Amino acid sequence: MVQAKSWVLVKHFDGFPKDSDFAIKVEELPEPKDGEVLLEAIFLSVDPYMRLFSKMHMKEGDVMIGTQLAKVIQSKNSAFPVGSHVVTSCGWTTHSISDGKELTPVMADWPEDVSLSLALGAIGMPGLTGLYGIEEVLGLKEGETLLVNAAAGAVGSVVGQIAKIKGCKVVGSAGSEAKVAFLKELGFDEAFNYKTITSLEEALRKASPDGYHCFFDNVGGDFSNVALEQMKHFGRVALCGSISVYNDSFPQTGIFPHTTINHKELKIQGFWDTQWKHKDGESLKRLMAWCKQGKLQCREHVTKGFENMPAAFMGMLRGDNIGKAIVAV
Ligand SMILES: NC(=O)C1=CN([C@@H]2O[C@H](COP(=O)(O)OP(=O)(O)OC[C@H]3O[C@@H](n4cnc5c(N)ncnc54)[C@H](OP(=O)(O)O)[C@@H]3O)[C@@H](O)[C@H]2O)C=CC1
Numbered sequence: 236m237v238q239a240k241s242w243v244l245v246k247h248f249d250g251f252p253k254d255s256d257f258a259i260k261v262e263e264l265p266e267p268k269d270g271e272v273l274l275e276a277i278f279l280s281v282d283p284y285m286r287l288f289s290k291m292h293m294k295e296g297d298v299m300i301g302t303q304l305a306k307v308i309q310s311k312n313s314a315f316p317v318g319s320h321v322v323t324s325c326g327w328t329t330h331s332i333s334d335g336k337e338l339t340p341v342m343a344d345w346p347e348d349v350s351l352s353l354a355l356g357a358i359g360m361p362g363l364t365g366l367y368g369i370e371e372v373l374g375l376k377e378g379e380t381l382l383v384n385a386a387a388g389a390v391g392s393v394v395g396q397i398a399k400i401k402g403c404k405v406v407g408s409a410g411s412e413a414k415v416a417f418l419k420e421l422g423f424d425e426a427f428n429y430k431t432i433t434s435l436e437e438a439l440r441k442a443s444p445d446g447y448h449c450f451f452d453n454v455g456g457d458f459s460n461v462a463l464e465q466m467k468h469f470g471r472v473a474l475c476g477s478i479s480v481y482n483d484s485f486p487q488t489g490i491f492p493h494t495t496i497n498h499k500e501l502k503i504q505g506f507w508d509t510q511w512k513h514k515d516g517e518s519l520k521r522l523m524a525w526c527k528q529g530k531l532q533c534r535e536h537v538t539k540g541f542e543n544m545p546a547a548f549m550g551m552l553r554g555d556n557i558g559k560a561i562v563a564v
């Protein structure tokens with residue numbers, strides 16, 4: 236018998252999450268039946284969508300939603316032998332039983348010198364999101380200027396680096412001096428700390444006086460409204476997320492951007508990476524190749540200990556992470 240520890244949502248978040256919203260539950264798992272496997276979490280992901288979708292898809296008492304990199308420790312399913320690794324969306328739990336249907340094996344020939352945790356980051360969902368946002372949504376072309384916010388995070392850091400690979404000028408914003416230094420290290424042409432500037436409008440204009448062909452928006456809210464004003468005519472926007480409003484209990488009010496969008500004839504597309512799932516295999520190989528060639532730095536912010544899942548999650552929402560926020564069990 237194996238004991239599974241899980242973090243449950245005790246109370247729906249009201250504003251910014253707090254420790255008392257979470258509690259640990261322990262349960263004994265049965266032996267896997269024919270066709271099933273027993274999984275042990277190695278790395279768990281904490282992502283912004285968990286804050287947003289907890290309200291839509293969870294009830295109080297449910298295990299927190301989420302994805303992990305797990306090892307098969309018992310198997311009665313020949314497709315997933317003992318010792319193999321999978322990505323699974325079984326939530327914030329140390330052990331789980333699966334019939335294999337929802338499991339994604341990690342890419343074949345995963346190099347030994349590359350941490351498997353990257354399957355939750357730059358060579359996983361956030362990396363794919365950056366790649367698809369650039370190629371499928373924006374159709375970013377050589378010589379164009381791209382703006383990305385939350386640029387030092389999991390998605391943003393990949394976006395900026397791919398845009399540089401494609402021969403573009405890249406401007407990034409992030410919430411600390413250490414993050415700005417990181418962006419410069421990654422090759423961003425311009426980077427600024429949005430928390431310390433006196434005017435976002437001025438900072439954006441200074442970074443690219445001629446405006447922006449493309450905007451990869453992770454933040455939403457006021458930032459987006461100001462940035463839209465500085466798009467070039469026929470500019471394209473990949474609306475990836477809007478983390479600045481995820482913790483709001485009531486909708487924010489702000490300026491209405493519709494006249495700007497119409498006047499500049501902007502194209503704005505909301506998207507999820509899952510739209511291009513059929514391309515994931517090839518796309519992950521490309522991300523891995525860039526990583527091995529040193530063209531894609533895959534920085535992580537690792538929190539040790541399953542007991543620290545809520546702290547890691549809240550830290551990511553607060554902006555503690557440079558690169559992908561991960562928990563190592
Ligand atoms: N469409 C899709 O398929 C997907 C969308 N996403 C979206 O992409 C965005 C980034 O996700 P991800 O890369 O995983 O997370 P990150 O690794 O970027 O972590 C979140 C970051 O958001 C920033 N942040 C938090 N609050 C604010 C705020 N009020 N204003 C500006 N920045 C803030 C913080 O950085 P800082 O210090 O710079 O403030 C923090 O580090 C999110 O909006 C997410 O929902 C993610 C994955 C898939």
Ligand SMILES: CCCCCC(=O)/C=C/[C@@H]1[C@@H](C/C=C\CCCC(=O)O)[C@@H](O)C[C@H]1O
Nearest residue numbers: 283284287288292360475476477507508509
């Ligand atoms: C208003 C949505 C903006 C959120 C952007 C984002 O972070 C998306 C991330 C997805 C995420 C979706 C998780 C749960 C989906 C719930 C199903 C539903 O509402 O239909 C996860 O799949 C990784 C990203 O694709």
